[in-house]
Ligand SMILES: CCCCCCCCCCCCCCCCC/C=C/C(=O)SCCNC(=O)CCNC(=O)[C@H](O)C(C)(C)COP(=O)(O)OP(=O)(O)OC[C@H]1O[C@@H](n2cnc3c(N)ncnc32)[C@H](O)[C@@H]1OP(=O)(O)O
């Protein structure tokens with residue numbers, strides 16, 4: 157922290173980049189403090205509360221996290237069981253974990269690091285429950301870091317990844333906090349216990365929306381790092397004869413290797429631009445919300461949920477492809493890829509389990525579809541829902557951006573319509589609304605993925621058509637954008653072809669185009685990953701080193717393995733030799749084999 161002050165890093169984004177450089181591939185134990193705890197104090201506290209607590213958070217006098225999930229509930233926030241009951245006599249809230257399943261479980265850095273938490277709890281006052289609200293809770297003594305009386309806190313144990321984060325459990329036993337520790341920007345409890353409700357109960361969920369937006373950028377960061385490693389390694393690795401009798405080929409010259417990696421390279425660029433676009437939309441709508449204009453809150457929620465789920469699912473699948481494309485060395489921690497995967501795959505679960513998030517977006521699409529059918533106006537990003545589904549593709553050999561965006565719009569509009577019609581049919585069959593919904597959620601998930609895919613393709617195309625980029629760079633980026641879109645069609649052809657939108661000739665054009673683009677991109681592949689400019693220190697990879705000295709690095713890495721500290725390991729003396737001796741004694745086996 158002091159070093160960041162010395163270097164004059166003021167913006168949180170710069171500080172985040174510094175933290176990543178200082179502790180590459182490990183997640184900082186202060187990520188949640190800076191990424192959730194402090195921003196939530198700023199956005200959900202009253203001006204007075206923010207003025208009091210935010211400086212303490214930013215100076216790390218107060219170190220916090222976001223404690224919402226419980227043993228029994230993570231997804232269903234309204235089902236959380238931790239209670240915060242107002243006591244007007246003492247002007248305090250009494251926090252309690254009334255059941256085993258109500259124990260807070262998973263909150264990052266709660267086990268050993270933080271001294272405060274933002275706790276999501278069911279608010280009770282005057283004998284009535286007003287739903288979940290956020291409370292600032294001191295959990296450790298500020299002098300000696302001991303756990304405050306009335307709390308049980310511990311670590312939840314080893315996880316798939318996230319080793320830098322001490323995810324913990326926390327149990328409240330009638331734990332008292334001051335009334336003014338409830339974040340009261342939107343909802344309030346007055347001294348007499350009266351509850352003042354917020355303009356919208358979901359304003360309390362704002363911290364999660366913000367992090368979901370950040371996670372879209374994380375999906376880019378992690379996928380692009382894996383792509384850098386895999387593409388650089390594919391340029392260095394020579395294996396097998398491409399031409400009989402010739403020298404062993406760079407594995408990057410195999411068409412299959414290109415088909416594995418170049419679409420992921422294109423996806424990395426697409427996700428970077430999508431993350432930037434999502435952040436701009438978030439900045440605009442969240443500032444409207446802060447000014448009390450909640451009109452676009454549903455659109456922001458839906459977009460953040462959908463992109464967070466879509467991008468993390470695709471990134472995690474892509475990182476695995478990158479790992480496997482590096483053969484055996486990809487499976488070693490020396491490659492750097494397993495750690496990337498282990499740390500990001502949790503994002504398919506945290507900040508909203510992906511399926512649940514997709515269904516939130518689907519719910520929004522369902523409502524928009526109905527509005528569109530009534531001829532009501534729709535937000536710009538959703539207007540494609542009124543696309544004329546009788547129109548067929550005009551795609552030609554050039555696979556123009558316009559024809560590609562039209563294809564993605566048609567596919568998404570068609571699939572949303574299919575899901576909505578199933579929902580409506582279910583209702584007409586006499587199903588209750590919730591059953592009609594549940595029995596159409598599989599097609600809604602598919603439709604929502606198509607919706608997100610359209611957003612990313614359209615965003616990529618829009619930026620290429622709007623930004624001033626030198627012709628040579630524009631040409632390469634256009635190749636990547638076309639590859640991203642054409643590859644997405646080829647890999648999901650059934651969804652594009654179900655209503656005959658493409659004819660057979662157009663399908664052949666697309667299959668030829670994707671292979672031609674691999675050849676177009678091959679000469680620039682290494683330059684395109686170098687352009688991300690990740691230093692070796694950040695990649696922590698023997699395979700993805702900028703200098704390409706892979707085998708030297710692997711050899712040094714292996715020699716540094718702790719198992720090599722001694723020639724003979726203690727297990728020989730403790731287990732192997734006694735076993736061998738026992739065998740030879742019992743079966744007169746000659747010691748000289
Ligand atoms: C300032 C710069 C800082 C930079 C610093 C660097 C930061 C870098 C960070 C990047 C990476 C971060 C790493 C993170 C590490 C891991 C940390 C993990 C933390 C957590 O996991 S915290 C816990 C997260 N938990 C969840 O997300 C729970 C998910 N569940 C829910 O959100 C809700 O339960 C629900 C949405 C699924 C359902 O809610 P509910 O039942 O109440 O609502 P309904 O489905 O019935 O819908 C009712 C209507 O409410 C709308 N709605 C719901 N949610 C929202 C929302 N959030 N906003 C707006 N509107 C919302 C629905 O759309 C419904 O509306 P309708 O009109 O009635 O349809």
Ligand SMILES: Cc1cc2nc3c(=O)[nH]c(=O)nc-3n(C[C@H](O)[C@H](O)[C@H](O)COP(=O)(O)OP(=O)(O)OC[C@H]3O[C@@H](n4cnc5c(N)ncnc54)[C@H](O)[C@@H]3O)c2cc1C
Nearest residue numbers: 222223224225229230231262263264502506507508509511
């Ligand atoms: C690495 C990591 C870090 C975390 N950090 C934090 C933290 O700092 N703070 C915090 O509070 N929490 C944290 N969490 C907890 C996280 O937020 C929850 O695990 C997450 O919200 C998912 O909730 P759940 O565990 O209840 O999953 P569940 O919802 O129980 O998921 C189980 C299955 O049920 C399905 N399902 C659930 N509801 C529905 C539905 N309505 N429709 C269809 N299917 C449904 C899901 O799709 C899933 O397949 C973290 C979790 C992880 C993995």
